[in-house]
Amino acid sequence: MSELNPRKDLLDIESLDLEEIEYVLENAVPFKQLFQRSVKKVPTLRGKTVLNLFYEPSTRTSSSFEVAANRMSADVTNFTISSSSVVKGESLLDTIETLQAMRSDYIVIRHQAAGVPGIVAKHTGASVINAGDGYHAHPTQALLDAMTIREVYPEYKGRKVVIVGDVLHSRVARSTSTLLNKLGIEVAVLGPGSLIPEGRHEFMTRLRSWDEVFDWKPDAVYLLRVQMERQEGQFFPSIAEYHKMYGMNSQRLVRMRELGAYLMHPGPVNRGVEITDEAMRYERSLISTQVENGIAVRMAVLHWLKPETDKD
Amino acid sequence: MGEVSRLFKNGRIATAESSELREADVLVDVAGIITAIGTGLSTPEGAEVIDCAGCLLVPGMFDVHVHSREPGDEHKETLATCAAAALHGGVTGVVLMPDTSPPVDSGNLVKSAMDLVSEVSPIPMFQSGCLTKGRQGSELAGFSGMASRGVPMLTDADRTVSCPDLMRRCMEYARDFDLLVTSHTDTPALSKAGVVNEGRVSYRFGLPGIPAISQEIAIDRDILVAAHTGARLHLQQLSTARGLESVRRAKEAGTKVTCEVSPHHLVLSELDIKDYNTHFKFNPPLRSVEDNGALVQGLIDGSIDLIACDHAPHTEFEKSSDFGSAPFGAAGLETTVLVLHDRFIRAGVFGWDLLIQRYSDAPRKLIGQKPVAISEGTEAEFFVFDPAAETTITRDYLRTKSPVSPFIGETLAGAIRGTTLGAAWYPHEA
Numbered sequence: 001m002s003e004l005n006p007r008k009d010l011l012d013i014e015s016l017d018l019e020e021i022e023y024v025l026e027n028a029v030p031f032k033q034l035f036q037r038s039v040k041k042v043p044t045l046r047g048k049t050v051l052n053l054f055y056e057p058s059t060r061t062s063s064s065f066e067v068a069a070n071r072m073s074a075d076v077t078n079f080t081i082s083s084s085s086v087v088k089g090e091s092l093l094d095t096i097e098t099l100q101a102m103r104s105d106y107i108v109i110r111h112q113a114a115g116v117p118g119i120v121a122k123h124t125g126a127s128v129i130n131a132g133d134g135y136h137a138h139p140t141q142a143l144l145d146a147m148t149i150r151e152v153y154p155e156y157k158g159r160k161v162v163i164v165g166d167v168l169h170s171r172v173a174r175s176t177s178t179l180l181n182k183l184g185i186e187v188a189v190l191g192p193g194s195l196i197p198e199g200r201h202e203f204m205t206r207l208r209s210w211d212e213v214f215d216w217k218p219d220a221v222y223l224l225r226v227q228m229e230r231q232e233g234q235f236f237p238s239i240a241e242y243h244k245m246y247g248m249n250s251q252r253l254v255r256m257r258e259l260g261a262y263l264m265h266p267g268p269v270n271r272g273v274e275i276t277d278e279a280m281r282y283e284r285s286l287i288s289t290q291v292e293n294g295i296a297v298r299m300a301v302l303h304w305l306k307p308e309t310d311k312d
Numbered sequence: 313m314g315e316v317s318r319l320f321k322n323g324r325i326a327t328a329e330s331s332e333l334r335e336a337d338v339l340v341d342v343a344g345i346i347t348a349i350g351t352g353l354s355t356p357e358g359a360e361v362i363d364c365a366g367c368l369l370v371p372g373m374f375d376v377h378v379h380s381r382e383p384g385d386e387h388k389e390t391l392a393t394c395a396a397a398a399l400h401g402g403v404t405g406v407v408l409m410p411d412t413s414p415p416v417d418s419g420n421l422v423k424s425a426m427d428l429v430s431e432v433s434p435i436p437m438f439q440s441g442c443l444t445k446g447r448q449g450s451e452l453a454g455f456s457g458m459a460s461r462g463v464p465m466l467t468d469a470d471r472t473v474s475c476p477d478l479m480r481r482c483m484e485y486a487r488d489f490d491l492l493v494t495s496h497t498d499t500p501a502l503s504k505a506g507v508v509n510e511g512r513v514s515y516r517f518g519l520p521g522i523p524a525i526s527q528e529i530a531i532d533r534d535i536l537v538a539a540h541t542g543a544r545l546h547l548q549q550l551s552t553a554r555g556l557e558s559v560r561r562a563k564e565a566g567t568k569v570t571c572e573v574s575p576h577h578l579v580l581s582e583l584d585i586k587d588y589n590t591h592f593k594f595n596p597p598l599r600s601v602e603d604n605g606a607l608v609q610g611l612i613d614g615s616i617d618l619i620a621c622d623h624a625p626h627t628e629f630e631k632s633s634d635f636g637s638a639p640f641g642a643a644g645l646e647t648t649v650l651v652l653h654d655r656f657i658r659a660g661v662f663g664w665d666l667l668i669q670r671y672s673d674a675p676r677k678l679i680g681q682k683p684v685a686i687s688e689g690t691e692a693e694f695f696v697f698d699p700a701a702e703t704t705i706t707r708d709y710l711r712t713k714s715p716v717s718p719f720i721g722e723t724l725a726g727a728i729r730g731t732t733l734g735a736a737w738y739p740h741e742a
Contacts, residue, residue: 014516093632113634114518115588134636136518171518200515 006306009121009128012137013178021182024300025147031303032296034071044303045074051104052078054131055111060267061131061141064291065108068298074106092116096123105307109133127305129298135169140301141266142175144294146183148286149220151293152262157184161264162213164246165224165274166195166235167204172266173224177204188216191224191246194235210246214255220262220286223248223274239273247272248279262286317341318737319355323364323696325686326371328673331663338369340692344734349688362737364696367729371668371684372404372693373649374675377548377572377620379469379641380437382428384413389625389713394645395433397623397712399731399738401646402695405436406623407679410447411469417442419457426461435733438464438679443482443493449473452485459489464679465546467494470595470640472530474500479534483543492679494546495534497555498596502526507636509597513582519635522597524552531555535562535569546678547571549622551596553606560615570678572620573607575648579655580604580718590631590638591718594622611670612662618674619667621648625714643714647724649695650703654724658699692732701727 004023010016034040050069054062062078069076099107099120107126109117114134121128132138150156161180167173167189177187188205189196190213196206207213213221226242236242243249248256248263256263263285269275280287318340324333337353340346355361375398381389389397398406408425410416416425416439425439441458445451447468458466466486472495473479479495486493503526508514510521531547535558538545550556550573562569576594581601585592592598610616624641631638648671656662673683684693704723707715730739 091629091633093629111634113636115636116634118588119632119634134518135520168515174515174518197515200510200512 007304008306008308009117010139010301010305011118011121011128011130013139013142013175013182016139016182018182021143021146021179024143024297024304025150027303028143028147028293028296028300031299032293035292035296041071041073043073045069045072048074048105049103050074050076050106050108050302051099051102051126052076053099053107053109054078054080055109056132058110058132060291061110064294065129065131065298068295068302069106071295072299072302074302077102077104092119093123096120099126100124103309105309106302106305125308127307129301129305132171135171136174138171138175140294140298141172142179143301144290144297145176145222145264146179147293147297148264148290149180149185151289152286153219158186159219160186160188160216161220161222162188162190162207162216162218163222163224164190166227167191167224168195168197169227170224176222188213188218192236192242210252210255214259217259218261220264221248221256222264225266225268226270226273228270243273246274248275250276250278253279253282256282256284260284264290267291315342315735317356317359318362318732319353319359320362320364320369320696323367323369325349325369326664326668327685328371328665328668328683331665333368333664338686340732340735342735344692344736346686346688346690346692349686360737362696362730366698366700368664368697368699369686369694370402370664370697371672371686372695372731372733373402373671374405374681375403375621375623375645375648375671376407376465376618376675376678377409377574378406378623378645379409379411379625381625382412388627388630390432391429391437392432393711393713394623394625395435395437397643397645397710398435399733400711400728400740402649402697402728402731403435403645404684404693404731404733405438405676405681407438407440407464409469410440410442410467415442415447416440417445417447417453419454419461422458422461422463434736440465440467440494442466443468443473444478447471449475449478452478452481455485455489455491459491463491465492465494467548468496470496472496472498472500476533476537480537480541483537483541483545487541487543490544492544492546493538494548495530496548497527497530497534499526499529502529505636507593507597508585509582509599511582511600513585517585517588517635522595524554524599527551527596528555528558531558535559535567538569539565539567542568544568545570548620549574549577549596550607550610550616551577551599552603556606556610556615560610563615570617572618573611573616574620574622575644575651576642576718578604578607578611579651584718588635590633590635591642591716591720593635593638593640594642595640608656608661612666617670618678619648619652619671620675621645623712625712626716628715631716642716642718643710643712644717646710646712647705647717647719649697649728650705650724650726651719653697653699653726658725691734693734695731696729698727698729699725703727
C-alpha cells in the first residue's frame with residue numbers, strides 16, 4: 001500500500017478520501033485475524049497512552065476502544081464524565097488544558113455537543129478520535145459498518161442498504177450513509193416523517209413503508225436505535241406504534257429471508273422496540289460481527305493516525 | 313479635540329437624495345456648526361485642515377439595535393467602549409437594547425441608564441425599554457414611566473413575547489402612549505435549542521436547527537396583532553424571503569409596520585459557517601443564499617426600511633465554547649459601513665444615497681429624530697471615508713471590547729479616516 005499523507009485526527013467521514021478509507025479497512029483485516037490467535041496483542045503502541053474521554057455514558061464504544069488500545073499494547077486511561085457533573089464554570093478550554101497536562105498520545109472523545117472533538121484536536125498535539133459528538137459524526141462506527149458489509153459482500157459496489165429509524169438525531173446514520181456512498185453503496189431511509197430530514201440531505205432515497213423497502217431489494221437493513229431519551233419532543237405517538245410501523249418483526253423477517261438481506265444494528269438494541277426477540281436470532285444478523293469488527297477497525301485507526309505529541 | 317475650527321478640504325459630500333457626490337470643502341466652527349460649504353474655501357486663522365482629497369464625507373449613521381452590556385456585563389462591553397466603537401465605525405447615534413442586567417423595564421431604570429450615558433458617552437444613545445417585566449414574557453413592564461422618560465421603543469430584545477394575548481395587550485397599551493413596539497420575531501416553541509438555520513447545513517453539522525418558519529410565523533402573528541390593535545410595530549432582523557413577503561403585504565394593506573435587516577443577513581449565508589466557527593452564530597441564524605438575495609432586493613426597493621447591525625459583543629472566551637453552547641451574536645458597529653461598502657457600493661449594487669437613507673435617515677426617523685445631512689447651519693455629524701484605501705479587520709483595529717466578528721481577518725475595500733460629531737473630531741490612527 002502506498003504511503004498516505006499523515007493524518008493526526010479522525011473527526012468525521014466527510015473529510016476522508018477513498019485512499020484513507022481503503023487503508024484503514026484493509027489494515028483492519030489482519031488485526032481481526034489476530035483475534036483467532038491465543039495471543040491477541042501486537043506491540044505497535046507500546047509506551048503510548050490512550051485517554052478514553054467519555055462525556056456521555058457508553059459502555060460499548062468505550063470498551064471497544066479500550067480493548068483495541070490494549071491489543072495494540074498501549075496504556076489506557078478511562079475518563080467518564082457524566083454530563084450532569086460538568087459544571088458550567090469549567091469550560092471546554094479549561095478541560096483541554098487539563099488534558100494537555102496528562103500528555104496522552106491519543107484522545108478518544110465522546111461528547112454530547114457536535115464539534116467538540118474538533119475543538120480539542122485544534123488545541124492538542126494528541127491524535128483525537130471522535131467516538132461520537134452530538135448528532136454530528138461517529139466515524140469509527142461507519143468504518144466498522146463498511147468493514148462488515150465488505151466481508152459479506154466482497155463485491156460491494158452497487159449494493160443497497162436501507163437505514164431504518166431516527167435518521168434526524170443519528171450521528172451513526174450521518175457517518176455511515178456518507179461512508180457507504182463514498183464506497184459506491186446506495187443508501188435509502190425508512191422512518192416517520194418527523195425523524196427523516198427530507199430535503200436536508202443530498203443522496204438519501206426515502207422509502208415510505210416496509211413494502212417499498214422490500215420492493216427496493218436491499219442487501220442489508222440497518223436498524224437504528226430508538227433514542228428514547230431524545231424523544232422529549234415527541235416525534236411519534238408511542239413506542240408501540242413505532243414498533244408496529246418500523247420494527248423488525250417476524251412477518252418482515254420472512255421477506256428478509258426471501259431477499260437474503262443482512263440485518264445490522266449499531267447497538268445497544270432495544271428489544272421489542274426496533275427489533276423483536278425472534279429477529280435478534282435471525283441467521284443473517286451481523287450485529288455481533290459489527291461489535292467484533294469495531295475492535296479491529298479501531299486498532300487500524302490507532303495504527304493509522306500520527307500524533308504530534310512531541311511538538312507540544 | 314474641540315475649541316478649534318476645522319476645514320475638511322477637497323472632499324466629496326454624499327447625500328441621501330442623490331448618488332451624485334458634490335465636491336466641496338466643509339468648514340466646521342469651534343461650536344461644531346457647519347458654517348460654510350464650497351469649493352476653494354480659505355482656511356480661517358487657527359483652523360485645523362483635514363485633507364480629504366479622494367475621500368467622501370458621509371452623514372453619520374444611526375443604529376437602532378445595539379447591546380451595550382452595561383450595566384451587568386461590562387466584561388463584554390461598556391457604554392464607553394460601545395460609543396468608541398460606534399464613532400470608529402462612522403455611527404454617531406444608537407438605540408440601546410434593554411437586555412442589560414438588570415433589564416431596563418421601568419422609568420427609573422431608564423433614567424439611571426440615561427444618566428450613565430450622559431456621563432460616559434460622547435454620542436447620543438437612546439435607551440429603549442422592555443415590553444415585559446424582566447423580559448420574562450409574563451407581565452407588562454412599566455410603560456407610562458418609561459414613556460415619560462422618552463424611551464424610543466419597547467422591546468424584549470432577543471426574546472419574543474411568546475404569548476399572543478400578552479403581545480396583544482402590549483400593543484394595545486403601547487398605542488395609548490404612541491410607543492413603538494419592537495419585536496424580535498421568533499417562535500420559541502419552534503426554535504427551541506436550535507443554533508443554525510434548519511436545512512442541509514444543520515444536518516451536516518449535526519446541530520439542532522432553527523427553521524425559517526420560526527421567524528415567519530412570528531412576523532405574521534405580530535403583523536396581525538398590529539393590524540388588529542393599530543399599534544406601531546417594528547420588526548427586528550428579517551432573515552428570510554418569506555418573512556419579507558409578509559412585510560410587503562402588510563405594508564400594502566396599510567399596517568403600521570417597519571422592519572430592519574442586519575448586514576450579516578445580507579452578506580453571509582449558512583454556507584459561510586465553516587468548521588463550527590462560533591463567530592457565525594447568530595439569532596436569527598444565517599440563512600440561505602437565496603434569502604440573502606431577497607433581502608438585498610427588499611433593502612433596495614424599500615420593503616426593508618432600515619439597516620441595524622445588532623451589535624452584540626461577547627468575549628473571545630465565551631465564543632470559544634462549542635457551537636451549541638456559545639452565545640449568539642457578534643460585534644457589528646465597526647464593520648457595517650465597511651462591509652456594505654465593500655460588498656454593495658463598490659460592486660455597484662446600490663449607492664451611498666441608499667446606504668444613507670437606510671442606515672442614517674430611516675433609523676433616526678423611526679424613533680422621531682431628525683435625519684442629519686451635511687449642510688450649512690447644522691451641527692457637524694459625518695465621517696470621512698477613503699474608498700481607495702482598504703481596511704483589514706483585526707483585533708487591534710476594533711475599538712469594541714469584543715473581538716468577535718465574522719469579518720475578522722478580512723480585508724475590505726475602503727477605510728474610515730475619522731468621524732466628526734459637533735466640535736469633536738475622532739480621527740483613526742494612521
